[in-house]
Amino acid sequence: MQVVKLFLKEANKIPIEADNINPDNFAGKTEEEIKAILVWYGNGQYPFGDFFNVEVEGRDSVENTKLVFEGDVSRVKRIGQNMSAGEIEINGNVDMHCGFGMKGGKIIINGNADSWLGCEMTDGEIILNGNASYYVGSGYRGEACGMRGGKITINGNARDYLGEHMCGGEILVKGNVGLLPAISNNGGKIVIEGNATMPANEMKSGTVIIKGEVSDLLPSYKEEGTVEVEGVIYRKFVGDVNVGGKGVLLIKRT
Amino acid sequence: MSEILIKNASVCDPVQGINCETMDICIKDGKIVESVSSNAKVIDAEGRLTMAGGFDGHTHSAGKINVGRFINPNDARKNPVPGLSGQVARTEKTRAQVGYNTPNTYAIGYRYAKLGYTTICEAAIPLLAARHTHEEFKEIPILDKMGLSLFGSNWQVMEYIRDKEPEKLAAYVAWGLRASRGYGIKIVNPGGGEAWGWGKNVSGLYDPVPNFDVTPAEILMSLAEVNERLKLPHSVHVHCNNLGKPGNYATTIETMKLFEKIKLSRDRQALHVTHVQFNAYAGTSWRNFETGAPMVADYVNGADHLTFDLGQVIFGPAVTMTADGPVEYANARMLHEKWSNQDVELEDASGVVPLFYSPKSFVNAVQWAIGLELALLVKDPWKVMFTTDSPNGGSFVNYPEAFTYLMSAKRREEVISGFSNMALDRMVLPGIDRELDFYELAIMTRSTQSKMYSRPEKGNLKAGSDADIAIYDIIPGQIDPSTEYVKVKKAFSGAAYTLKDGEIVVKDGEIEATPKGRIYWVNAKVPSPIDSAMQKDIDIKFRKYYTVSKANYMVEDVYLQKPVEIATEGVF
Ligand SMILES: [Zn+2]
Numbered sequence A: 001m002q003v004v005k006l007f008l009k010e011a012n013k014i015p016i017e018a019d020n021i022n023p024d025n026f027a028g029k030t031e032e033e034i035k036a037i038l039v040w041y042g043n044g045q046y047p048f049g050d051f052f053n054v055e056v057e058g059r060d061s062v063e064n065t066k067l068v069f070e071g072d073v074s075r076v077k078r079i080g081q082n083m084s085a086g087e088i089e090i091n092g093n094v095d096m097h098c099g100f101g102m103k104g105g106k107i108i109i110n111g112n113a114d115s116w117l118g119c120e121m122t123d124g125e126i127i128l129n130g131n132a133s134y135y136v137g138s139g140y141r142g143e144a145c146g147m148r149g150g151k152i153t154i155n156g157n158a159r160d161y162l163g164e165h166m167c168g169g170e171i172l173v174k175g176n177v178g179l180l181p182a183i184s185n186n187g188g189k190i191v192i193e194g195n196a197t198m199p200a201n202e203m204k205s206g207t208v209i210i211k212g213e214v215s216d217l218l219p220s221y222k223e224e225g226t227v228e229v230e231g232v233i234y235r236k237f238v239g240d241v242n243v244g245g246k247g248v249l250l251i252k253r254t
Numbered sequence B: 001m002s003e004i005l006i007k008n009a010s011v012c013d014p015v016q017g018i019n020c021e022t023m024d025i026c027i028k029d030g031k032i033v034e035s036v037s038s039n040a041k042v043i044d045a046e047g048r049l050t051m052a053g054g055f056d057g058h059t060h061s062a063g064k065i066n067v068g069r070f071i072n073p074n075d076a077r078k079n080p081v082p083g084l085s086g087q088v089a090r091t092e093k094t095r096a097q098v099g100y101n102t103p104n105t106y107a108i109g110y111r112y113a114k115l116g117y118t119t120i121c122e123a124a125i126p127l128l129a130a131r132h133t134h135e136e137f138k139e140i141p142i143l144d145k146m147g148l149s150l151f152g153s154n155w156q157v158m159e160y161i162r163d164k165e166p167e168k169l170a171a172y173v174a175w176g177l178r179a180s181r182g183y184g185i186k187i188v189n190p191g192g193g194e195a196w197g198w199g200k201n202v203s204g205l206y207d208p209v210p211n212f213d214v215t216p217a218e219i220l221m222s223l224a225e226v227n228e229r230l231k232l233p234h235s236v237h238v239h240c241n242n243l244g245k246p247g248n249y250a251t252t253i254e255t256m257k258l259f260e261k262i263k264l265s266r267d268r269q270a271l272h273v274t275h276v277q278f279n280a281y282a283g284t285s286w287r288n289f290e291t292g293a294p295m296v297a298d299y300v301n302g303a304d305h306l307t308f309d310l311g312q313v314i315f316g317p318a319v320t321m322t323a324d325g326p327v328e329y330a331n332a333r334m335l336h337e338k339w340s341n342q343d344v345e346l347e348d349a350s351g352v353v354p355l356f357y358s359p360k361s362f363v364n365a366v367q368w369a370i371g372l373e374l375a376l377l378v379k380d381p382w383k384v385m386f387t388t389d390s391p392n393g394g395s396f397v398n399y400p401e402a403f404t405y406l407m408s409a410k411r412r413e414e415v416i417s418g419f420s421n422m423a424l425d426r427m428v429l430p431g432i433d434r435e436l437d438f439y440e441l442a443i444m445t446r447s448t449q450s451k452m453y454s455r456p457e458k459g460n461l462k463a464g465s466d467a468d469i470a471i472y473d474i475i476p477g478q479i480d481p482s483t484e485y486v487k488v489k490k491a492f493s494g495a496a497y498t499l500k501d502g503e504i505v506v507k508d509g510e511i512e513a514t515p516k517g518r519i520y521w522v523n524a525k526v527p528s529p530i531d532s533a534m535q536k537d538i539d540i541k542f543r544k545y546y547t548v549s550k551a552n553y554m555v556e557d558v559y560l561q562k563p564v565e566i567a568t569e570g571v572f
Helices: A031-035 B065-073 B073-077 B104-114 B129-136 B155-162 B166-180 B192-196 B217-230 B251-260 B293-301 B326-337 B364-377 B398-405 B409-416 B420-427 B438-452 B485-493 B528-544
Strands: A002-008 A039-043 A046-049 A053-055 A063-070 A087-091 A106-108 A124-126 A151-154 A170-173 A186-192 A207-209 A222-230 A232-240 A249-250 B001-011 B018-026 B030-034 B041-044 B047-050 B053-061 B118-127 B146-150 B185-186 B236-240 B272-273 B306-309 B315-322 B340-344 B350-356 B469-472 B498-499 B503-507 B519-525 B563-569
Touching: A002 B519, A031 A053, A207 B350, A222 A249, A249 B192, B001 B438, B001 B469, B041 B398, B047 B053, B047 B438, B065 B129, B065 B315, B065 B326, B065 B340, B065 B350, B065 B409, B104 B398, B104 B498, B104 B503, B118 B129, B118 B185, B118 B498, B129 B166, B146 B166, B155 B166, B155 B217, B155 B528, B166 B185, B166 B217, B166 B519, B166 B528, B192 B326, B192 B350, B217 B236, B217 B251, B251 B293, B293 B364, B306 B485, B315 B326, B326 B340, B326 B350, B350 B364, B350 B503, B364 B398, B364 B409, B364 B420, B398 B409, B398 B485
Parallel strands: A002 A063, A063 A087, A087 A106, A106 A124, A124 A151, A151 A170, A170 A186, A186 A207, A207 A249, B001 B041, B001 B047, B053 B118, B118 B146, B146 B185, B146 B519, B185 B236, B236 B272, B272 B306, B519 B563
Antiparallel strands: A002 A053, A039 A046, A222 A232, A232 A249, B001 B018, B018 B030, B047 B469, B315 B350, B340 B350, B469 B498, B498 B503
């Protein structure tokens, strides 16, 4: 096992683009080597060690490498981008694009996450013990597919456009979500245990399960009786008929 | 005074009938000359293939392409042709680049220059939006530019045709070219843009345009007569009716035939038909869709009044952008794709839809074949201009790939081997063994353009011509393009040298310098009484309908970088 502990020296206002800060790039590296990794800060590149104190314990493969951010990194973007294995633990809030394009491994965030968490991820797992902002598990602007695989668990609330353009994988939200979750979806599964507004607009396929209250249910869904899932009875809706969709929207019967 | 001597160039210059002959080229002050002094800087071409700078006579590189950028922000990170696409950080010499089908303006200039191209013609300038086109022109480095102005669904044009006012029509076109700083008359789906304002289309040459009581055939003939009356340097440039519909090859041939009777006022074609691939479809539906290229090629082989370009399809992502509003609606519906639709007030329609050409789709495979069939079945390369209608059929950065299809039957066979039997049944390409040589390729990429746009100083290496020159890392005679197509593609993808007005802008495939290019525009003189009478009519249009005033409509001189005014004297 290799554990790399990271301490932000001083809170930064200008964001740090940490798109190469992941187990793939840290495994087998010494403290000095990790400190020397260049990250973008404003319009220039600087050694990672300029911003973080780094403590390395052990030396191991990517699968057995764990990064631990101790404290708030709410102005550090793209942590865990494209990671394929290993683990990242963030003990604080994290900035946008955490876990973007993640292919494997695990990210645990003990804090809140800013927008675009787990965008375009294809595998692996993200566990957020806090609230998420906009566009969890969605696609890059203009792309037809967002998240394609893996799982995101949010133990708090999420804001608007959760799982936009999602084509696979699973998102579980324990709390409430904002406007238009599962917009333009084409696959995958989203479970919302709290409330949601205007879910599954323009969904082509996929499953959305809502256990709380739904506001402004779209008129472009056909109701097809009820189904029972794990002992709970849901009203079943199919759509969005506006796009000839065959998606399934289940809303807990009250 | 700057002088350059290019030694040991294997020159391929069809305008002069020179076919890969080893010779020297002398350059003085940006022009090709007979001789230079002993002080001239020497470039040793070492026997490599040397042509005039490439000239893309139909590309969407300024104006509407910006709508493509809006609706495809994800294009910015696409990189299917490394070196000629994707995100490239700025360097000492170049600005940052992004994108593939809809790259930023700087990337357009750099990438064309890397391919050895030095001149482009933007295929569609809406008069009303011309200022934006010129703003983009200004930021496209290196290349000389010109653009074609849209007249085919314009209210004033159709009213003058209906009211039989040919002189005022000519005056209006001359004014429109001046207003938009355009180079020639573009006609897109004549009448269809106006019909689209009513949610309709025109179905053929004799289908009247709603509320105007003129037919597409009348629009075409009247504008062709104006074109000759004003002695414009280019012919009318026509995107035919029924584009993208099975069976449309008949409309295409019918359109071509109409122009047989046009009396020319200049030594050039009477008609240029654009991206004919999209207009050479046989069958009656997408189910029995098949190539119509043999019929179109057959007609073109017997005709001598026209030129055309291919609109070759490249497999992968593309972005369609056209003034043909109804076509884009059909595309968006059929493909469940994003759709941008624009109404250009009194002038035309416009739409943008991204799409993906897949070799597994039998329709796309046949489209791919049709472009090549047209190029190979038409015997005289002087009638053919190579284009992908970039980025409608695919981005121009794929030209080197497409050249290998034209030069190698073996390469075509490789691609065709991935097609379904159904696709193979609907095309004739597998039976064609013609392979173009460098001479014919030079005709389709430079020489035809020089003639069809009446730009004798472009597309050739004659003394007096602009010193726009491409040297490619190929030694003719030591390479067999029909088998060594990988080398051919590599060489055309990054010129050993590109010279623009005698300045080295590309060396070994990398940008060396980024001078500003010229803008060519046509100023056709019209007798002032006719012009004044026409102005009264358009004043009413501006007062009653336009959202802008006439004074704010004209593109001012300040928008033109290194303008070159081409003056003509109309016959009235
Ligand atoms: Zn075009």
